[in-house]
Amino acid sequence: xxxxxxxxxxxCRSPSAEGVFRQRLALRPSLQVTVDSAGTAGYHIGxxxxxxxxxxxxxxxxxxxGLRARQVTAEDFHRFDLILAMDRSNxxxxxxxxxxxxxxxxxxxxxxxxxxxEVPDPYYGGEQGFEQVLDMLEAAADALLDELQAAC
Ligand code: 4NP
Numbered sequence: 001x002x003x004x005x006x007x008x009x010x011x012c013r014s015p016s017a018e019g020v021f022r023q024r025l026a027l028r029p030s031l032q033v034t035v036d037s038a039g040t041a042g043y044h045i046g047x048x049x050x051x052x053x054x055x056x057x058x059x060x061x062x063x064x065x066g067l068r069a070r071q072v073t074a075e076d077f078h079r080f081d082l083i084l085a086m087d088r089s090n091x092x093x094x095x096x097x098x099x100x101x102x103x104x105x106x107x108x109x110x111x112x113x114x115x116x117x118e119v120p121d122p123y124y125g126g127e128q129g130f131e132q133v134l135d136m137l138e139a140a141a142d143a144l145l146d147e148l149q150a151a152c
Pocket of ligand 1: 007009010011013121122123
């Protein structure tokens with residue numbers, strides 16, 4: 001199984017999703033999942049995650065400082081089985097780029113039905129937004145991992 005997390009800039013939500021998912025995946029050694037993240041926009045290509053995202057993740061024992069932003073490519077739709085968007089705008093951008101016959105496209109938060117359906121963009125807000133994003137990503141990551149584990 002190959003999973004790609006996608007947001008707009010690939011510096012806040014999707015690298016955080018990748019970090020959270022990797023941390024929790026490591027607790028389930030029977031699961032083989034390839035994980036990556038990307039942005040629909042190209043503004044931040046090559047950059048490290050936002051310092052606020054790195055700090056919030058670090059507080060939870062997750063190091064995302066080695067990740068570098070990249071933009072979604074047409075190839076991603078064939079390389080990955082599942083592409084998970086952080087919000088509806090990301091999902092509609094992905095649908096527009098999708099050449100078809102490849103990855104399943106979904107909102108990541110669909111996996112956590114007791115949570116809001118969209119991960120809010122924390123970029124222009126305060127530190128609390130980054131904590132809220134991590135709380136939501138943790139819930140969805142655990143739910144997705146439960147589903148993957150049940151299927152194998
Ligand atoms: P992300 O957040 O999509 O969660 O990485 C954003 C990062 C940068 C911008 C917008 C959202 N920006 O406009 O530069």
